[in-house]
Amino acid sequence: MILPPDPTLIKKRHMRMKTRLAILLFIYAAWVIGCSNAAARNPQLGPVKRHLLALYDGGQEGGNINFTRLHRFAELPLNHDGFVLDFRDVRDKLPDAADLDQYRAVLTWFAGPVQNPDHYLTWADQVVRRDIRFIILGDIGVAVGPDNIAVVNRLLALAGLRHTGTFVSPTLGTRIVDKDPELLEFECHLDPVLPDFPVLEPTGADTRIGLTLQLPAFESGRTTVPVAIGARGGYAALNYEFCHPTQPFYHGRWLINPMTFFRAALGSHGEPVPDTTTVSGRRIYFNLFGSEGWNRPSTIEHFRDEGATAARVVLHELIGAFADLPTTIDLPDDAFPKSGRSAVEARRIAQDILATPSVRNSRRHFEAPRSRFDAEYPSISNLSPLVSASPRSPAQRVVNTALNAGIIFDAGGATNEGDLAGLEQTFARTEGPPRLTPFNLNYQAHVGERADLLQSVRRILQIANTAALAPISADRYAAIVDGFFSARIERVGSGSWRIGNRGALQTIRFDDADGMSASIASSVGVIGQRRVGHALYVALDEDVETAVIVMTYSKATLPGTLALDDSRWQIRHVTRGPCATRFEAQGFGPGTFSWSGASARGYLISVTQSDHELWRDNAEADAAGQLRFAVPTTAVDPVTIHIVCRGSESD
Numbered sequence: 001m002i003l004p005p006d007p008t009l010i011k012k013r014h015m016r017m018k019t020r021l022a023i024l025l026f027i028y029a030a031w032v033i034g035c036s037n038a039a040a041r042n043p044q045l046g047p048v049k050r051h052l053l054a055l056y057d058g059g060q061e062g063g064n065i066n067f068t069r070l071h072r073f074a075e076l077p078l079n080h081d082g083f084v085l086d087f088r089d090v091r092d093k094l095p096d097a098a099d100l101d102q103y104r105a106v107l108t109w110f111a112g113p114v115q116n117p118d119h120y121l122t123w124a125d126q127v128v129r130r131d132i133r134f135i136i137l138g139d140i141g142v143a144v145g146p147d148n149i150a151v152v153n154r155l156l157a158l159a160g161l162r163h164t165g166t167f168v169s170p171t172l173g174t175r176i177v178d179k180d181p182e183l184l185e186f187e188c189h190l191d192p193v194l195p196d197f198p199v200l201e202p203t204g205a206d207t208r209i210g211l212t213l214q215l216p217a218f219e220s221g222r223t224t225v226p227v228a229i230g231a232r233g234g235y236a237a238l239n240y241e242f243c244h245p246t247q248p249f250y251h252g253r254w255l256i257n258p259m260t261f262f263r264a265a266l267g268s269h270g271e272p273v274p275d276t277t278t279v280s281g282r283r284i285y286f287n288l289f290g291s292e293g294w295n296r297p298s299t300i301e302h303f304r305d306e307g308a309t310a311a312r313v314v315l316h317e318l319i320g321a322f323a324d325l326p327t328t329i330d331l332p333d334d335a336f337p338k339s340g341r342s343a344v345e346a347r348r349i350a351q352d353i354l355a356t357p358s359v360r361n362s363r364r365h366f367e368a369p370r371s372r373f374d375a376e377y378p379s380i381s382n383l384s385p386l387v388s389a390s391p392r393s394p395a396q397r398v399v400n401t402a403l404n405a406g407i408i409f410d411a412g413g414a415t416n417e418g419d420l421a422g423l424e425q426t427f428a429r430t431e432g433p434p435r436l437t438p439f440n441l442n443y444q445a446h447v448g449e450r451a452d453l454l455q456s457v458r459r460i461l462q463i464a465n466t467a468a469l470a471p472i473s474a475d476r477y478a479a480i481v482d483g484f485f486s487a488r489i490e491r492v493g494s495g496s497w498r499i500g501n502r503g504a505l506q507t508i509r510f511d512d513a514d515g516m517s518a519s520i521a522s523s524v525g526v527i528g529q530r531r532v533g534h535a536l537y538v539a540l541d542e543d544v545e546t547a548v549i550v551m552t553y554s555k556a557t558l559p560g561t562l563a564l565d566d567s568r569w570q571i572r573h574v575t576r577g578p579c580a581t582r583f584e585a586q587g588f589g590p591g592t593f594s595w596s597g598a599s600a601r602g603y604l605i606s607v608t609q610s611d612h613e614l615w616r617d618n619a620e621a622d623a624a625g626q627l628r629f630a631v632p633t634t635a636v637d638p639v640t641i642h643i644v645c646r647g648s649e650s651d
Contacts, residue, residue: 048271048489049104052078053095054085057114057141063089065389066369069109073242074137075385077258080436081511082273083266084485087389090114090141097126105133105233105266109241110141117142125151134158134233135265137241144198159265160207160230161200168224169196173216177223182260183210184227187253187379188243195239199224206231208264210256211240227256234265242381253379259434272497272549274487275509276386276480277435278537281530281566281594282470284438286477288366288401289314289327291335293446294349295342300451311349313448315356322461323358324589328474330362357636358588360473367398368442372405374425383436386481397485399478402440403430420456424463433533434511438477439469470568471588479504495551499525499540506570508549510536515553520563520597522550527574527583528564528595539564542572562627562643565594569635579645586638591631595643598627602646605629609639618646 054075056068065071065087075085083104088094091114100106106127114120121142127134134155144152144163153162168174171194179185194213202209202225210227226237236256245252262268277283294311298304303313319327331350337343353359370377371384384404387397405422423441430436441460447453464471483505490498499508510516513536518529525544530537540547562581564571569587579599585591598621606616619629633639 044269045491045493048491049102050082050487050489051084051086051103052266053100053103053106054087055090055094055106055108056087057110058089058091059115060111065394069138069242070107071385071388073252073254073381074107074109074258074262076380076383076436078262079276079386079484080273080434081259081263081266081268082271082484082489083262085385090120091116094120094123097123097130100127100130100132103132105135107135107137108141109137110139111238112139113143114141118148121148121151121155124155128154128158132232133266135262136233136235138236138238156200156235157203158230158233159228159235160203161225161228161235162203164199164201166199167196168199168215168219171196173219174213175216177212177214178209179212180208180210180227183208183229183257183264185255186257188255190240190255197224197226197237197240200226200228200235200237202228203230210236210261229261229264232267234261236261251379252381254381258380270510270512271491272489272499272538273509273511274484274489274499274502274505275507275537276477276484276505277438278507278509279470279472279480280539280569280571281528281537281564282468282568283431283435284402284477284480285325285440285464285467285469285471286402286438286474287325287327287441287443287464288362288368288474289319289329290442290444291329291331292444293449294335295337295346296446296449298449300448300454303448308448309345309349310448311346311353311445313454314445315349315353317448317454318457318461319353319356319359321458322465323356324471325358325461325464326471326473326588327353327356327359328362329353329359330366357634360475362473362475364475364478365398366401366474366478368401368404370405371401371403371437372422372426373429373436374405374422376422377405380436383430386484399481401442401474402437402477403427404440404442420460423460427463434535435532439464439467440477465589468566468568470570472570476504480506492548493550497549497551498546499549500546502540504542506540506542506572508538508540510538510551513551516551517554519550519552519554520561522552524548526563527571530565539571541574542570561597562595563597565596565626567594568592581643583641584638585631585635585641587635591633591635591641593627593629593631595627596625598625599645603627603629604642604644604646605631606642606644607631607633607639608642609637614639 054070056070061068142148144165149163149165156163174194208229209225212223212225214223215221226240228235241256243253243255296310298308298310298313336346354361367388369384372382373380384400388400390396390398403426405426427439443457447457483503487502487505488500492498512534514534518526518538520526525541525547526549527539527541538549569585569591571583571585574583603619605619607614614633615631619627621627
């Protein structure tokens with residue numbers, strides 16, 4: 001028998017539904033108010049602006065971007081902090097100020113007044129009225145006088161300064177009153193006889209003063225501030241930003257600390273940085289092998305008697321002997337003769353080299369500018385930025401090799417430098433902290449011609465083979481650099497960041513991250529993290545297109561949740577379950593892994609490839625929850641690795 005609905009029950013149900021709806025509306029309203037309050041508390045929510053409009057005067061420095069101060073000296077530290085420079089010659093039409101919202105700041109480094117100073121200053125005055133920062137290194141770009149000083153001071157106000165209209169030269173009797181050691185005398189010191197300077201005054205108590213000078217009493221005894229940082233920019237006067245060299249030109253050094261100066265002037269506050277130096281927690285290693293001298297007969301004993309060419313020696317003594325390190329070979333179409341016995345032998349060697357599992361044939365074009373940081377080249381200004389302007393098409397970027405030192409060949413094949421000691425020093429100095437570059441070796445087939453050159457390269461390869469590095473191909477590194485330029489970073493909370501459109505770049509760095517960690521449980525697409533000095537390197541999963549990193553001051557992982565510390569191999573497609581972790585890995589040489597967050601018990605490690613088991617073994621976590629193991633198989637082609645708690649249901 002079907003009974004009619006009870007009106008009392010129906011009324012109660014309606015009341016419950018109304019109550020639930022009211023609760024949901026209250027939660028939604030609270031969420032909306034919370035989001036509004038969060039936005040009010042933190043106006044930086046949204047995309048992080050990483051592009052800088054880099055202005056140069058082609059009349060002062062030539063029309064080639066690669067010769068400008070901004071490219072040669074400033075771009076590396078700015079790349080290191082995640083910024084992208086878009087170059088524009090001030091002699092060309094400048095973009096409308098209203099179209100500059102994509103830029104974090106305008107950056108200039110002039111040696112004197114630009115070609116059309118009135119037009120430039122009018123444009124700069126329009127930029128000042130936008131929410132854009134302005135950073136001035138060197139000359140302001142105009143001769144300051146009564147007719148334009150008001151406009152100049154609107155510009156300098158962004159750096160917390162005001163121009164008095166006075167310029168001091170000579171500077172005899174001027175003394176240093178105060179200097180900020182965090183900002184000044186980074187790589188060189190001020191000379192006893194100070195450079196000429198404008199007389200500038202701070203506009204408020206919030207101006208960060210890098211240097212204060214005082215004129216002698218007979219010059220009024222007033223003070224000037226040639227280096228300062230304000231609320232929306234920074235200023236470092238000519239010869240107070242950089243110790244400009246005479247001869248040799250590569251001996252220039254930074255007077256200001258460029259990283260500290262740029263971070264403060266750009267308002268960087270704990271923002272994540274797309275990092276091109278690190279993969280899976282380890283510093284990147286790659287090499288590039290060129291074809292110059294391919295067919296030259298070797299003069300090395302034993303090989304000379306066999307009539308071996310330099311390329312054959314390289315195959316035997318370097319590529320084959322260090323099979324755990326990848327070699328990327330650059331073979332242009334015109335590398336070999338078109339016909340004859342030498343052409344046949346050259347192609348046979350090329351086939352043998354390309355058949356080696358650790359060798360990759362490059363599909364990219366690289367530039368190899370001088371990039372050194374050693375006793376002879378003692379400044380980070382001698383390290384190359386990530387890219388150069390293409391010689392063929394200046395609007396296009398070409399990836400630079402990270403380091404380039406040591407063996408240099410002239411047109412006849414003779415060496416100007418036969419020792420790679422400079423590269424060893426550069427390797428150590430660029431590891432930092434901070435870590436500035438990957439470790440990169442470039443050499444040509446010429447090295448197989450002489451025993452001393454061969455031994456120099458062998459020594460570098462031995463260092464790379466034993467160091468805790470992540471060896472990858474040069475083309476993979478180029479893809480990581482591509483990801484640096486395409487990456488989109490968005491702040492979605494006070495300590496939360498969305499990372500997308502990053503391509504092959506899978507490391508995000510947080511500087512000054514003492515006490516902070518990425519929450520594995522709350523984040524999306526985070527494999528693990530590793531601390532180096534004050535920096536935290538967060539490894540992302542390539543299979544997760546848009547990752548979310550949630551930073552916390554609490555413990556990053558729960559016991560039993562494995563988080564990668566570092567690995568020689570690249571890792572992706574990580575899945576975690578109850579007492580089990582599975583991932584894909586690919587790399588060169590034996591696979592060494594370190595994970596944190598392990599339970600204090602044993603694990604079973606197995607490696608499969610195409611459903612065929614290659615290796616399995618047991619591993620023990622230490623009392624601190626650290627699980628370390630080494631896989632002796634090859635992973636030139638990807639493998640799948642399972643980590644399972646021994647004795648668990650998964651086991």
